[in-house]
Amino acid sequence: MNATTIRSTAVVPATEIDNRPAYLGFATAYVLGHGSAALSRGVDPVVVLPSWLPVAFLAAGMLVATVLATTAALRAQRAAAPARRRAEKLVGAAWVIGFTALALAITGLTTVFDRPELQAVLWPAGSTIVVGLIYLAEGAVRGNALHHNLGTWLALVAAAALFVPGAGFFGVLAVLGGAAYLLAAFLEPRRLASLAW
Template sequence: MTPEDDAPIDAAAAMRLIHEQQASTVRGLEPDPRVHYWPWGFAWLIGFGVYFLRFSPDGRTIVAMPAWLPLTVLFVLLVAAAVVFGVGSARAYRHVAGESARRGRWYGTAWGLGFFGLSVVIGRVTDSLPPELAGLLWSALSVGLTGALHMAGGAIWLDRTLYRLGVWLTAVNIVGVIAGPGWHALVVSVAGGGGLLVAGALARRRHG
């Protein structure tokens, strides 16, 4: 066999090596998808679950606890999830610049301004509502905005998992609102938090 006979095989092996190195580089630059989904999934699963146990449908209480505790638990878990996500993303994207970095900054700003504006608007109207409807309004609009922003992120980065998760969270939110106060927290806890955990597992499997 002449050296010329080995050339195609060597070229194919070289191309495979190049593709493997490219894939390895991409994985190294992208954050572990579980950092994006799982902190929020556990926060929703536990936080809204505790809320349901205290503020169940028809004014019932499944587990006796101070009225301030469920919201405190949910808030603390959401802040912890934001910190974990922020630190993980900062470490993964610290070497990324250009258009991708700009998209990430603008998208993150949209989250911050969106929820700030939502808080201001809801804060102006909840005083005139019964407590159970005020709680439903807060949680429903927050989950609704989360679903919309996930769909927007999926469209920006052509990420099917992110977009489908946004659709799922939107559907879950609608079902919860129709079910009414108390039930909404349970639906968001199980189907919303569980959906985030499943999305993280599926994204991780594709991430390799």
């Protein structure tokens, strides 16, 4: 029987994805990446860091979390029915489409208005909005309300963060985005246990 064991007596269907490792990876990326940006930017930074370091923290955390999420999704797809596999592939394509559209939008906006410095804010906010919207779709396809709710929160927080000036923008993403991922990781075992047989 191909299934993931949560407890010695509870077995979760193999088609379910355990998102805990990915959620923790993304939480780390948000806290370290956006958190270090919040602390090192502005007119009076709390710490002095090379400008590339927050980006490196964020990219490294995102890379690890993306690999974990992709591995878990592919593992679950192997046990899924053909209709579910097709739906998962379409959602998977949404990642490429969403980030391609985001790159075009940001490049177009910053080029047309000759404001390349806006990329420092548009990329983090835009990426989080795209991720949130795709989580909404994944939650709907998988019947996963926790994933859906996390996506809702991320999209709204990222859009609202654009109203916060200076380094506070990154602080909002670090605290509210990172905390949302941590909360989702904490709640994921309860979600999985409710599906166990």
